Amino acid sequence: MSETMLGLDPKDCLDLVKLLKDSAHRLEQSSSQLNQSVARTGWQGPDSQRFRAQWPGQRAQMLQTASALGDLASVVLRNVAEQERASAAEEGGGGLLDKLFDGAHGLWDDLTTGAGHIVTEVENGVGWLIERGPGAAFAKSGLNFLDQLNHLGVMGADALAGKPPSMAGLVSQLALAAGTGLSAGVLGLSGGTINLNLFDDGSPKVGEPVPVGNNSERRVRLPSSLSEILGGVDDAYAMNGTAVSPDGDIRIVKIKQDDGSSAYIVNIPGTENWGINGNSNARDLTGNLMLVAGQSTTACQDVALAMHKAGIPPGAPVMMVGHSQGGMIAGQLASDPAFTSQFNVTNILTAGSPIDNDAIAPGIQVLGAQHHGDIVPKLDLGGMGADLGMPGPQPNVTLVTMDDPPRDTLGNILHYAPSPVGNLIQDVRDIGSNHANGSYQSDLANTSKYPPVGAYEQSPSMRPFLSADPSKVTAVDVPVGRK
Known part of the structure; x- marks a missing residue:
């Protein structure tokens, strides 16, 4: 040799x-x-x-x-x-x-x-x-x-x-191959009359940035804490289906620094459509399966193109914030050298997102919030490999397991009522409440109960993104989708 x-x-x-x-x-x-x-x-x-x-x-x-x-x-x-x-x-x-x-x-x-x-x-x-x-x-x-x-x-x-691939990734990839094979087979056997269009991720569709005003419907939320920063994802959710963003939205917040430069927060909503047949909103079940399988998706490309449209310069600090699939998109992009070579991503905040399979670049500081009873972040099986091996911890990733949100008065009444139907209704309500972005936003505000959240919020890497000064904070909505 x-x-x-x-x-x-x-x-x-x-x-x-x-x-x-x-x-x-x-x-x-x-x-x-x-x-x-x-x-x-x-x-x-x-x-x-x-x-x-x-x-x-x-x-x-x-x-x-x-x-x-x-x-x-x-x-x-x-x-x-x-x-x-x-x-x-x-x-x-x-x-x-x-x-x-x-x-x-x-x-x-x-x-x-x-x-x-x-x-x-x-x-x-x-x-x-x-x-x-x-x-x-x-x-x-x-x-x-x-x-x-x-x-x-x-x-x-x-x-x-x-x-070996992850177990969840392998199962997702098998489902994608089976679904697209079925779609192609049915289309061929029917002579082109039946097109199931299963798992067709299409191509990105990104519009021009629309400045966010300060009216009752669209306002610039000040990123004064991690809780308020995650609230920016709710603002992006709210734009879906509106005239501004009919097929989905990425809200990008710009924070002016004392030296005249700027930092940016990219807010990515989660799944907004549960279809698998190529609908116009790319954050759907197809996108979920592809992300678990380790593939880049049209929704990922939407985010990257939206960041270019918003004029984020190469060296500017960028924080990516996502709920559910939005956090998965952030993790996938942060694992892609082609993306991280274009944008200076320094921080990621996810809520209710399965990110254990992502090989996020080591220089990016990640905080993942997960409710104990939220099943969504567990869908990647903790990153378990197809050989049943488990990945080691990533030193730049902090996962915080939070208590489930308390049941409201109606929920308690339904739960303790002597009725199987009442219990079933409450169990379903719990699934939604445990995964809701608003529930995560409330818990992120409780830094005394969850010290890792407070430590992350006060870390040096977060300084460019925190501001309570309205004169330094602006935002744009970038309409995105699939064609």
């Missing part, structure tokens, strides 16, 4: 392989989404013709870069195998280990590189069909199915490389 191989850490290298593969896949996904958007955009004239003529070459460069990243991943994986073979040889073995690593390497390439090339070629066909109309639904449905199969294949390859 050459001298440069001495000291190779297989685990670190496998992490690098996963990052390279994930980056390649994201580039391929982005090229496909852009290709579809270019085909759909209603833009005519000489400028449009020049742009469309240049686009295929630009897309080819993206795909070449993705392919190069995949090749680099294979090189690193090959070096890991060589290291393991050398180590085994020194210990007097290696024959079986050799075959296992060679087999894993070959299967990795077959499942990821090979499947990725197939998906890319199908995506090229989809773009052609969308531009011309006939067959677009068939191609789109088939592509969605292939994409989910590709993600499933990557999970299998990761497992063979010693990086």
